[in-house]
Amino acid sequence: MSLGVVEVAKIAHLARLAIRAEDAPAYARNLSAILELVEQMNAVDTSGVAPMAHPLDMAQRLRPDEVAESNQRERFQAIAPRVEAGLYLVPKVIE
Amino acid sequence: MNPSTSAALHEQTIAQLSAGLAAGQFSSEELTCAFLQRIGRDNPQLNAFITVTAESALAQARAADERRRQGQAGLLTGIPIAYKDIFCTQGVRTSCGSRMLDRFIAPYNATVVERLNAAGAVMLGKTNMDEFAMGSSNETSFYGSVHNPWDLNAVPGGSSGGSAAAVAARLTPGATGTDTGGSIRQPAALCGITGIKPTYGRVSRWGMIAYASSLDQGGPMARTAEDCALLLAAMAGFDPRDSTCVDRPVPDYAAGLNQPLAGLKIGLPKEYFGEGLDSAVAAAVETAIAEYRKLGAETIEISLPNSQLAIPAYYVVAPAECSSNLARFDGVRYGHRCENPQNLLDLYIRSRAEGFGAEVQRRILVGTFALSAGYYDAYYLKAQQIRRLISDDFRRAFDQVDVIAGPTSPTVAFNLGEKVDDPITMYLSDIYTIAVNLAGLPGLSLPAGFVGQRPVGLQLIGNYFAEERLLNVAHRYQQVTDWHNRIPTAFA
Secondary structure (H helix, E strand, O other): OOOOHHHHHHHHHHOOOOOOHHHHHHHHHHHHHHHHHHHHHHHOOOOOOOOOOOOOOOOOOOOOOOOOOOOOHHHHHOOOOOEEOOEEOOOOOOO | OOHHHOOOHHHOOHHHHHHHHHOOOOOHHHHHHHHHHHHHHHHHHHOOEEEEOHHHHHHHHHHHHHHHHOOOOOOOOOOEEEEEOOEOEOOEEOOOOOHHHOOOEOOOOOHHHHHHHHHOOEEEEEEOOOHHHOOOOOOOOOOOOOOEOOEOOEOOOOOOHHHHHHHHOOOOOEEEEEEOOOOOHHHHHHHOOEEEEOOOOOEOOOOEOOOOOOOOEEEEEEOOHHHHHHHHHHHEOOOOOOOOOOOOOOOOHHHHOOOOOOOOEEEEEHHHHOOOOOHHHHHHHHHHHHHHHHOOOEEEEEOOOOHHHHHHHHHHHHHHHHHHHHHHOOOOOOOOOOOOOOOHHHHHHHHHHHHOOHHHHHHHHHHHHHOOOOOHHHHHHHHHHHHHHHHHHHHHHHHHOOEEEEEOOOOOOOEOOOOOOOHHHHHHHHOOOHHHHHHOOOEEEEEEEEEOOEEEEEEEEEOOOOHHHHHHHHHHHHHHOOHHHOOOHHHO
């Protein structure tokens, strides 16, 4: 599948990436080449093959639904770009 | 002769250094100083380290010496090592090779770090890597390329290129790496060292920054299989904090190293010796395999018929998982944030575009596309079905043979800049390693000769949880060859 700059812009929006207009053609070219590589998969008929999501086909282990972590807000907020009074600051969302 | 009595400290393996520490020939502080000095002298031309933690290394070394005085020392107590900068290290920058995390000071230690700390290992610093482990040449790092110690114009491989170069240049006796599609084995091959990617689930991924969670696995990189055995024994084991970590006893890897190879059945996949393999690399690998026959192994040609589908399937599964994992970098809680965001969307899109490099953005875009509405079945589901076929190929092969052998990489180290503008060509350098991750099997690369000045790696692939066997098979070869003892002239 070949992607153009319009598709790239759409995917970039879904991925929340700001792509500069001048870079879009290069991304379109690279992504199309990668998809072409990936589509070599179509050479094989996989109907009836069970998809493999986990290399050991193991079920996800569950743990009891209990609090296991202590509150470390100050420690974790120490590495945040902007905080105030224990809150993460972002641009105004609601006008 | 015990080499530890005569060889310079940097020339010794971890096993030799461990014996020297135990015999009181030198202290961990002296040993740590010796490696810090080499890093200070040689790192500027190699760029193998992103961060050097000299002060805390010396403190850890003194603590290790004290622990030894109290009779509490283990095999790794006082041994200096380096961590790939993907492992969270409390209080120390953990950049993952990205501008996104350039100022990220990890608030906790990865389980692997905790375990090695508990064993008494000393952290020299954090090694350079491809950004978020996405790359095969270490050229995608925000901190610049790493140079291959065997030829400074060549790449060290990737993504664990800093770890591989640092071990090869004797700036550290061992290091940690991670391997999602070959990121331990390929740089180990290109730098002439030994590295093992364990079975998926053998080593905890907790605190190891995620790239593709169903493929990522941490492992050791060192000069010899024996050293890898010592490091892996400390790194491996159950961790309740990683839900995919396997609860299964860790064998004494060092104890099994000397098992004879008589009767060992080595499978040689015909797909790994065909088109695309450099003829000089093929010749070196054939010579190594002949050495195994002399050691009593039997070689059998096998087929892994779906091998050519591994790269296509990987470049769906890995980007899909990466697009999901890297969604966490939003410029809000940690990591890079753009200046003066106009609104929340602007904050997200510019922080991410500024924080991530081109290759990371490419993979996020591919993964986002593959998972987007209408395309899931054609790409992600299809890739997971291919993954099953590849895994079944290996299952059938292991009914016939004990281990599989072949080249780690189709060529020796390529030149810096040679493939950087062509993602597809770059992806093909992992052609023999990627299938192993898709299947979740353990794989090891060990030095097996040179083409010109550049090392060749032999890859050994084992059945699930056969790390002990792989290390044994590699060790026996290293008892009769000396490729692993070669030192790049500039760093002797």
